[in-house]
Amino acid sequence: MSRAEREAQILEVAERVFANDGYQATSMDDIAAQVGLSKPMLYEYFGSKEGLLIACLRRSKRELLEATSLAAAQAESSEQLLYDCLLAFFRFGDEHQQAWALLRNESSIADTSVNTELEAIRIQQRDFTADVLRKVREELDDEQAEAYAELIIGASERLALWRENRPEVTAERATEHMIALFAPGLGF
Structure with missing residues (x-):
């Protein structure tokens, strides 16, 4: 197995264990046993339990941006652009439940x-959302686009939690629901 394949395997297992057991309750021994590696090898790859968690989060960050960017690239209208990007966010949570569990349990991690x-x-x-909003409403200035994006991100996170x-x-x-809430203010 190549290093890249091994890292991907470790991240899959670590994400599952962190999501199921919680960051604090998870040990590197737990992850090493499930991956079939020694604990020193995990440290060789990621440096620490914190480093492993950060690697999991960075992978989720990259995959979420890929999912929403793909949705944006395929939209055929301004209205469809916002809808498709929001849908990609919610689908990401559905399809990556372990990654979502890591993201939502942030308050339990004091690092x-x-x-x-x-x-x-x-x-x-x-x-990303501010850029989408500027495409939907070109007259938005940077402050408005960022403020609206913060509102959409916050509402999306809360709605995703509610959906659980x-x-x-x-x-x-x-x-x-999100479109019904935000479309009037965005003029469509």
């Missing part, structure tokens, strides 16, 4: 570098 990485994910999505207790609410339905 500055981990929280910095979590905030970097939000900033990435805020900047409402499994009957599909990603499509959640997206429809």
